[in-house]
Structures are given as C-alpha cells and as structure tokens.
Amino acid sequence: MTNIYDFTVIGAGISACTFASLLNKRFPDLSILLVEHGRRIGGRATTRKSRKNKILEYDHGLPSINFRERISEDILELISPLINSGKLLDISKDILFINEFGILSNAFTNNIIYRSSPFMANFCEEIINQSNNPKKINFLFQTLTKSIKRVNSLWEIKVNNGRHIKSKNLILSSSLIAHPRCLNLLKINSLPLRDAFIPGKDKVVDSLIKETRKLTYMIRKVYIFHVSNLSLSKNFNYQYLQIIFANVIREDSNFERIIFQRQSDGSIIIALHCSFINNLSEMKIDNITKSLISLFANYKIFLDLFLQASLIDKMDWRASQPLNHLLSKELQWSDSSKIGFCGDWFDMNSCVGVESAMISSLRLVNLVNRN
Incomplete structure (x- = not known):
C-alpha cells in the first residue's frame, strides 16, 4: 500500500465501488483506498459468512435492485454485462x-x-472488476473511521486500529460521519465532519452539514x-x-x-x-x-x-436509507478542500436507492474530472 493515496473513500458499498471503478477507468494510475467498517465489500448490499457455521453464507441487507426503464448510458454500461452474463438476475x-x-x-x-x-455482495465485486487497473484499488475492512482532518493540503484519516491514513482527496459515500446519528452509533461527542472544518471556511461543507441534519433515517x-x-x-x-x-x-x-x-x-x-x-x-x-x-x-x-x-x-x-430532505447535487464536491460526497442521500432527479447511489457516484467522478 502507498503512504499517501490519491483518493480515500469512506465506505465500500455500491456508491463507493461505483465511484472507485469509474474513477479508475478515467485515471487508471491513481491510487484509491476504500475504508470499510464491515468484513467485506458491499455496504448495505453485503453478504455475511456465518462465524458459527462456515457453510452458511447469506444476504442480510439490501435484498434486491431496481432501475428505471430509462437510465443513463454510463450506468447501463456497468450493469449490462452483469445482466447478459447472468450475474444480475431478474x-x-x-x-x-x-x-x-x-x-x-x-x-x-x-x-x-x-x-x-450468487450473492448481493457480488454486485459490488463485479463493478470493481470492470475497472481498468484493479490493482490500484485497495481495501481496508473492519476499519472504523474515528476522525478526519485536513493538514498541509492532505487529508488525515484516523481509524480504530490507531493507524493514520493520508490522502490527497477524501470521499464520503455515506452520511454517517456528517449526521448527528453518528454520535450515538460511534459513541463520540462531536460530529467528525464538523470537527474537520472551522465554520465559514468551506461554504459547500457548511451547507452540506446544515442540510444533512434534516435527513430522517x-x-x-x-x-x-x-x-x-x-x-x-x-x-x-x-x-x-x-x-x-x-x-x-x-x-x-x-x-x-x-x-x-x-x-x-x-x-x-x-x-x-x-x-x-x-x-x-x-x-x-x-x-x-x-x-x-x-x-x-x-x-x-x-x-x-x-x-x-x-x-x-x-x-x-447503521446504513439505512434516508426518508426525506435529500441533498442538492450541488453539494457533492468542494474543490477548495478536495472532499466529495456520494450515495443515496442526494437528490438525483427523482430516482431512488441503488440507481440514485450509482448516478451520484458517476456525477462525482465527472466533477473530479472537471476540477
């Protein structure tokens, strides 16, 4: 693993994997790290292997995926090979x-x-496999983000094993550390995203924190x-x-x-x-x-x-779908702080769930590319 990553993504669910795969297609030499609290890829769409009975392997989160009849060509390009190969079943x-x-x-x-x-986690695995240079996409599992801060134009991410990760860019694929619900879930006293910024320093982040508080889960x-x-x-x-x-x-x-x-x-x-x-x-x-x-x-x-x-x-x-007050897509990227956001907590033209998460990741890659 590299000492300083080009991009670190908090989470390894569908939006995170879509972002990593699409970014890798555009920039195959960039180093990408996905930091995931769970034991394997997938996020809410993950699959669990029983610790007590090794034979048992089952989906216990997102049970299915649906898309609108008319979806973007970019998303269709990602899912069509899975449908044609029988890895995405009707x-x-x-x-x-x-x-x-x-x-x-x-x-x-x-x-x-x-x-x-055969399992829901395979969806994320297949998305990652479509990247141009999978060796540049790394994972840290069973790793919980404790704090984030920006020091000398680099992001420093402190995780539960005492390790500090450095990255040029930071992506949050979940609203967890930006939403007050994380205080009880993570047993902390202050919001990690708020702690990373002095109020007024970044208007995009200030607005995102303010709007995220309105989300009901x-x-x-x-x-x-x-x-x-x-x-x-x-x-x-x-x-x-x-x-x-x-x-x-x-x-x-x-x-x-x-x-x-x-x-x-x-x-x-x-x-x-x-x-x-x-x-x-x-x-x-x-x-x-x-x-x-x-x-x-x-x-x-x-x-x-x-x-x-x-x-x-x-x-x-912990990772449940938001019920209301989805965020404006204009809050997805701050070029001044090199931080971006994706997932189903953004309003993507009335589409919901998996499709919304994937479209938000596609849009974020375009914003990164533009800047």
Whole structure:
C-alpha cells in the first residue's frame, strides 16, 4: 500500500465501488483506498459468512435492485454485462406481497427487480472488476473511521486500529460521519465532519452539514433464522423468495419484508427485515414466530419452515436509507478542500436507492474530472 493515496473513500458499498471503478477507468494510475467498517465489500448490499457455521453464507441487507426503464448510458454500461452474463438476475416473479388477511399475491407486475448472483455482495465485486487497473484499488475492512482532518493540503484519516491514513482527496459515500446519528452509533461527542472544518471556511461543507441534519433515517433490524431440516427444505421450490408486508402489518409489527435464501447444503436462511421510524426496539423471538405463523396460516409450507426455524443472528443496521430532505447535487464536491460526497442521500432527479447511489457516484467522478 502507498503512504499517501490519491483518493480515500469512506465506505465500500455500491456508491463507493461505483465511484472507485469509474474513477479508475478515467485515471487508471491513481491510487484509491476504500475504508470499510464491515468484513467485506458491499455496504448495505453485503453478504455475511456465518462465524458459527462456515457453510452458511447469506444476504442480510439490501435484498434486491431496481432501475428505471430509462437510465443513463454510463450506468447501463456497468450493469449490462452483469445482466447478459447472468450475474444480475431478474427475480420479479419471486417477489410476493402479503396483506393483513394473510393473502399472497405478486408484488410487481411491470417493474423488473434484480438481485446479484450468487450473492448481493457480488454486485459490488463485479463493478470493481470492470475497472481498468484493479490493482490500484485497495481495501481496508473492519476499519472504523474515528476522525478526519485536513493538514498541509492532505487529508488525515484516523481509524480504530490507531493507524493514520493520508490522502490527497477524501470521499464520503455515506452520511454517517456528517449526521448527528453518528454520535450515538460511534459513541463520540462531536460530529467528525464538523470537527474537520472551522465554520465559514468551506461554504459547500457548511451547507452540506446544515442540510444533512434534516435527513430522517429509517432504523432497521434484521433477524436471521436457519432451517436445517433438509427434508422440509426440499419441498420449498424457491431459490430467492421475498415477501413484502402490507403497510398495516408494518405499522402493527414493524415487519418490512422477509427473505428466503437457499444455502449450498440445501438448508434455508430466513431473514426478517424490521423497520423503525424513531426508536429501535427489541422484539421477543417467540412473539415474532407467533406473528409469522398467524400471518401465514393459509400456507403450510411457510408454517412448517417457521416452526423449524432457529435464530442464529441479528443485526442493527447503521446504513439505512434516508426518508426525506435529500441533498442538492450541488453539494457533492468542494474543490477548495478536495472532499466529495456520494450515495443515496442526494437528490438525483427523482430516482431512488441503488440507481440514485450509482448516478451520484458517476456525477462525482465527472466533477473530479472537471476540477
């Protein structure tokens, strides 16, 4: 690894990987470092390998990807090879909707919904693989950014292992260290991005910090269950099944969606996504099981799975989607401070989610190129 990077990106999710890959295509000799708190690439679209059972590998964050019918040529250039090679699968028919009366129906009839194959983390890996010089893109995993500051025209990033990283340019692919929610999550007393600047020194950063405070985030918890009964799982005819819960159910139980993912040994992982607007609360597993059994009373195959399922993990998500007050794209880059921002917290012409994150990264690369 180099002593001073040309670009350091905080995060290794979809927006970060898109930025790194596209920047590498434009400038293949620049050194790029992605600093990620998680154990592997992907961010919210990552895939987890179970520490207790090495055979199990499952998606526990972003469950699917969708794009508008008319997307930019640059984004199409990135995803078309994945679609053509079967690494980005159309799973529209495998996404169902369940209402408060326990009736299942197709969730989508017009839109195409994708997922990366075999795992969601492969989407980011394939984006990175499209760069011209992948050797210039480096990663630091299980690394938490503690503070950032600009000293003598270089960014110094202090991380949790005591290491200091130096970089000519800094990119934040998440709003975390720019938003007050990081104070509790990171157990710190002041906002890292605010600490890096004297108020009034950089108008772009001042405006970004002010606007970011208005963002409201949905808090998510994911409960991971495992069905090890192979004779039972053989009767389950889905590879990747998602069921979205009606708003009435969401308001009553906080259930957002449930994902079924077959494992290499034939067993099934069930990931229950729960969402909370204000405070994250703990739910008793017995109550969760009773609610699921009640909702799916009309479908024996699901009842059998829930009765055999055992909880093996749960996650509180730090990286959740913003709900409102998306930021102006004019706040993406400060040339005076050499700091940029990308992700789904920017308003990209009414597109949302993954597409918004990727477009923001594309736009940021263009801004860097221009300056």
